[in-house]
Amino acid sequence: MTALPSTAHLRAGAAPTGAHSEAPFWVRGAAAQLEMLASRPEGLTAAEAAERLASHGPNVAVAAGRKSLLAKLLKRLTEPLVAILLIAAGVSGATGDWQSFVIILLIVLFSIGLDLFQEEKAEAAVEALKRSVAVSARVRRGGQAIAIPVREVVPGDVVELTAGDLVPADGILLSSRGALANEVALTGEAYGAEKAAGDCAALDIAEATNALFAGTSIVGGVAVMLVTATGADTRFGHVAASVQAKVAPGAFERGIHGLGMLILRLTGFLVLFVLLTQLLKQGLTLEAFLFAVALAVGLTPELLPMVTTVTLSRGAVRMAARQVVVKRLAAIHDLGAMDVLCTDKTGTLTQARIALVGSFDAEGLESPRAVEAGRLNSRFVSGLHSNLDDALLADAPADAGSLRCLADRPFDFDTRRATVLLSEGLSRRLVTKGAAEMVLPLCHAYARQDGTLAPLDADARARLSERMEAKGREGFRLLAVASAPADDALADVEEAGAPYVFLGCLVFLDPPKDSATEAIARLSAAGVRVKIVSGDAGAVVRHLVETLHLPASGLLTGAEMEDMSDLALAAAVEKTDLFVRVSPEQKSRIVRALRARGHTVGFMGDGINDAPAIHAADVGLSVDGGTDVAREAADIILLAPDLGVLADGVREGRRTYANIMKYVRMGTSSNFGNMLSMAAASLVLPFLPLAPLQILLNNLLYDLSEIGIPFDQADEADLMRPQAWDMGAVLRFTLIMGPLSSVFDLVTFAVLSLGFSAPPDEFRTAWFVESIATQILVIFLIRTRGPAWASRPDRVLAATSLGALAVALLIALTPVGSVVGFVPLPASLLGAIAMLTALYLACAEGLKRFAIKPSAQGPRSAGRRVT
Numbered sequence: 011m012t013a014l015p016s017t018a019h020l021r022a023g024a025a026p027t028g029a030h031s032e033a034p035f036w037v038r039g040a041a042a043q044l045e046m047l048a049s050r051p052e053g054l055t056a057a058e059a060a061e062r063l064a065s066h067g068p069n070v071a072v073a074a075g076r077k078s079l080l081a082k083l084l085k086r087l088t089e090p091l092v093a094i095l096l097i098a099a100g101v102s103g104a105t106g107d108w109q110s111f112v113i114i115l116l117i118v119l120f121s122i123g124l125d126l127f128q129e130e131k132a133e134a135a136v137e138a139l140k141r142s143v144a145v146s147a148r149v150r151r152g153g154q155a156i157a158i159p160v161r162e163v164v165p166g167d168v169v170e171l172t173a174g175d176l177v178p179a180d181g182i183l184l185s186s187r188g189a190l191a192n193e194v195a196l197t198g199e200a201y202g203a204e205k206a207a208g209d210c211a212a213l214d215i216a217e218a219t220n221a222l223f224a225g226t227s228i229v230g231g232v233a234v235m236l237v238t239a240t241g242a243d244t245r246f247g248h249v250a251a252s253v254q255a256k257v258a259p260g261a262f263e264r265g266i267h268g269l270g271m272l273i274l275r276l277t278g279f280l281v282l283f284v285l286l287t288q289l290l291k292q293g294l295t296l297e298a299f300l301f302a303v304a305l306a307v308g309l310t311p312e313l314l315p316m317v318t319t320v321t322l323s324r325g326a327v328r329m330a331a332r333q334v335v336v337k338r339l340a341a342i343h344d345l346g347a348m349d350v351l352c353t354d355k356t357g358t359l360t361q362a363r364i365a366l367v368g369s370f371d372a373e374g375l376e377s378p379r380a381v382e383a384g385r386l387n388s389r390f391v392s393g394l395h396s397n398l399d400d401a402l403l404a405d406a407p408a409d410a411g412s413l414r415c416l417a418d419r420p421f422d423f424d425t426r427r428a429t430v431l432l433s434e435g436l437s438r439r440l441v442t443k444g445a446a447e448m449v450l451p452l453c454h455a456y457a458r459q460d461g462t463l464a465p466l467d468a469d470a471r472a473r474l475s476e477r478m479e480a481k482g483r484e485g486f487r488l489l490a491v492a493s494a495p496a497d498d499a500l501a502d503v504e505e506a507g508a509p510y511v512f513l514g515c516l517v518f519l520d521p522p523k524d525s526a527t528e529a530i531a532r533l534s535a536a537g538v539r540v541k542i543v544s545g546d547a548g549a550v551v552r553h554l555v556e557t558l559h560l561p562a563s564g565l566l567t568g569a570e571m572e573d574m575s576d577l578a579l580a581a582a583v584e585k586t587d588l589f590v591r592v593s594p595e596q597k598s599r600i601v602r603a604l605r606a607r608g609h610t611v612g613f614m615g616d617g618i619n620d621a622p623a624i625h626a627a628d629v630g631l632s633v634d635g636g637t638d639v640a641r642e643a644a645d646i647i648l649l650a651p652d653l654g655v656l657a658d659g660v661r662e663g664r665r666t667y668a669n670i671m672k673y674v675r676m677g678t679s680s681n682f683g684n685m686l687s688m689a690a691a692s693l694v695l696p697f698l699p700l701a702p703l704q705i706l707l708n709n710l711l712y713d714l715s716e717i718g719i720p721f722d723q724a725d726e727a728d729l730m731r732p733q734a735w736d737m738g739a740v741l742r743f744t745l746i747m748g749p750l751s752s753v754f755d756l757v758t759f760a761v762l763s764l765g766f767s768a769p770p771d772e773f774r775t776a777w778f779v780e781s782i783a784t785q786i787l788v789i790f791l792i793r794t795r796g797p798a799w800a801s802r803p804d805r806v807l808a809a810t811s812l813g814a815l816a817v818a819l820l821i822a823l824t825p826v827g828s829v830v831g832f833v834p835l836p837a838s839l840l841g842a843i844a845m846l847t848a849l850y851l852a853c854a855e856g857l858k859r860f861a862i863k864p865s866a867q868g869p870r871s872a873g874r875r876v877t
């Protein structure tokens with residue numbers, strides 16, 4: 011052990027432990043670190059921890075946090091368009107036009123305020139949800155282990171870790187048993203790195219066998235760790251956070267972004283076009299300039315991201331009420347687009363109430379010896395305790411007498427068994443238990459009831475596997491137990507091929523969950539195919555499927571998958587619904603194969619063995635009681651381990667998506683329409699069709715009218731099929747509805763200037779009324795593909811839309827409007843506008859069925875996420 015550094019390092023966690031100048035923290039050893047951090051194996055006291063939390067700050071890699079409201083406001087105000095507008099307002103003020111100055115300012119501030127308020131509320135709601143499913147850490151505080159939020163871990167804390175936990179901070183091991191860390195995020199090494207307390211002289215982080223690092227996870231064994239650095243002071247905190255986050259945006263995010271950019275570009279062209287024509291016609295006036303800027307403000311889809319966030323987070327809140335918590339907002343879309351759901355078995359399809367119901371030996375007799383050995387194995391083995399272990403220990407005798415455990419090899423999902431080396435007096439023996447395929451090949455003999463051994467020859471093996479098959483077919487889960495004498499050598503005696511003797515099989519029952527039948531029926535009715543991906547034996551899974559009357563065909567074992575090329579597997583996954591005896595790697599391979607076939611794949615699981623597949627899926631799902639690693643990898647957490655909850659979630663996801671599409675349709679049709687008409691108007695009209703202020707007012711009222719959309723219902727047809735972002739469908743809608751609205755604009759122009767020879771002020775007032783009425787009312791048509799009158803809008807939506815329209819009419823048609831330049835309209839003109847509006851709505855209603863694709867045609871590959 012190296013000499014103690016000076017006491018100036020009491021805040022060693024804060025200074026990055028002198029990473030470059032002196033020995034890394036693990037080389038200095040645990041005792042030195044304890045002293046330096048003024049900590050003890052029984053942990054800090056609550057008061058010490060609180061004080062350190064205050065001085066070191068929370069344990070988060072990047073002090074992300076939300077931007078303050080003020081910062082957001084400033085950001086909006088300095089956005090180029092808004093800034094130009096504010097400057098323009100200033101210019102109007104300076105030239106004595108105080109009215110414009112005040113009104114522009116008010117409208118801009120109100121619009122921004124509206125956005126900020128909605129966004130702020132949405133973000134707060136989503137963050138609260140995220141916090142509710144955040145992983146916690148078990149730390150020793152005042153000698154007692156308590157669970158605290160990871161962000162409250164401080165240097166000097168003593169953390170208890172077991173398989174499945176995320177390592178919350180950097181630290182040095184105080185003790186451990188069979189600890190294995192997955193450091194793939196740091197070293198790229200996919201296999202678990204063995205970790206053990208003790209000295210380590212290696213300077214290389216990859217060889218720091220006595221240290222654990224934030225951003226990695228424990229996949230086997232147990233460990234107690236002294237935290238040496240938290241938050242941004244950790245070695246790989248930032249790296250790991252960025253590696254683990256699913257940074258690649260999904261089809262939906264890319265789609266929305268692409269659409270926004272498209273509109274932005276077109277707006278740019280339009281504004282230039284308008285400016286140019288005005289310049290040629292009358293030279294550049296302040297008004298023309300303001301008009302162009304206001305137009306740009308009105309047409310830019312700056313609302314689109316906000317609106318998506320707000321709609322998604324409203325959806326998230328609604329889903330949370332149905333026990334589905336969303337960690338990544340866009341996953342709501344992916345959930346709605348999901349057409350294949352892979353799920354593990356225990357807990358989702360079974361009750362996860364596993365009970366030991368019997369045993370049998372090679373001759374078919376009850377085997378108390380196997381039960382006893384199995385119990386000892388469960389009692390002493392470290393690391394991941396599965397619910398099979400819990401079942402074994404449930405009514406086991408409380409103490410193991412004089413038996414001691416000298417060493418163990420914890421369970422892992424590749425060897426699928428767990429081994430302990432036991433000693434009693436002078437005799438030592440190994441006891442292993444696990445999947446029969448893994449245990450039986452190790453055995454050369456079996457134990458008979460009288461204690462004598464008989465050779466495990468081909469005959470005996472055949473009889474045994476027949477018996478196991480039969481048990482499996484009845485739905486029983488089995489564990490094989492074997493034991494071998496071990497001379498006083500190491501636990502590694504196993505490596506050399508210990509002479510195992512088969513003791514017997516333990517028989518467990520995990521009753522099926524009856525509600526699963528209905529849930530799966532609901533999912534398949536909603537276009538989601540359910541596939542079972544289990545580490546358990548084929549017969550057990552088959553039996554379960556039959557008991558629950560699940561529609562499932564085809565079965566593939568992990569061993570069969572091994573020999574398949576990716577291409578062959580991709581073809582096979584299409585036809586196969588049951589995957590059995592698969593390893594964690596194979597689980598994620600199945601997901602990748604399905605994705606390669608163009609499916610939008612969900613994966614639901616709770617164990618360490620499910621985490622890779624959860625990560626690989628378009629929608630990773632886990633349950634609240636699942637392991638940290640599974641929950642961390644997941645996009646969505648179910649608060650109840652129930653597929654029925656998920657079926658509800660899928661509907662909510664689709665509803666949310668349908669509502670976003672309503673915005674998109676509203677935005678695209680009116681934006682593109684307005685662009686065409688504005689371009690035309692600035693060419694032919696001798697004056698501007700709307701005053702800049704009127705455009706801003708129009709924009710504001712239109713935004714107000716849309717506030718209710720997230721509350722709206724979706725048509726049953728949209729809920730019954732997977733829904734995925736489809737740019738083609740958006741363009742198609744735009745190309746049909748945009749021109750329609752332009753045609754009506756032009757007709758309106760013609761009617762106003764030719765029919766009524768309206769002077770500029772009257773023209774603008776009339777145009778404003780017609781434009782806002784058509785823009786707002788069209789939501790009632792395009793919110794559904796069927797006849798508008800057959801689908802009732804939500805009350806909130808009706809209220810915001812009609813309310814905004816009422817305000818618009820009030821301003822335009824009463825003396826109040828004079829401040830923004832409106833004038834009273836003659837009755838005949840009003841009548842004409844009303845008729846034009848009605849005609850437009852009638853045409854829109856007629857055309858929309860061609861513009862809105864029936865949902866069943868959506869391409870299946872559209873929901874893919876590239877990771």
Ligand SMILES: Nc1ncnc2c1ncn2[C@@H]1O[C@H](COP(=O)(O)OP(=O)(O)OP(=O)(O)O)[C@@H](O)[C@H]1O
Pocket residue numbers: 353354355356394395396398399421426427428443444445446488489543544545546547617619
């Ligand atoms: N604690 C344990 N000790 C020994 N063997 C175990 C233990 N836990 C599991 N196994 C073996 O490993 C196999 C795979 O584990 P498990 O069944 O949990 O996988 P899974 O894919 O999560 O299954 P499921 O679909 O039921 O959730 C088990 O069928 C069993 O044979």
Ligand SMILES: [Mg+2]
Pocket residue numbers: 354355356615616617
């Ligand atoms: Mg499982």
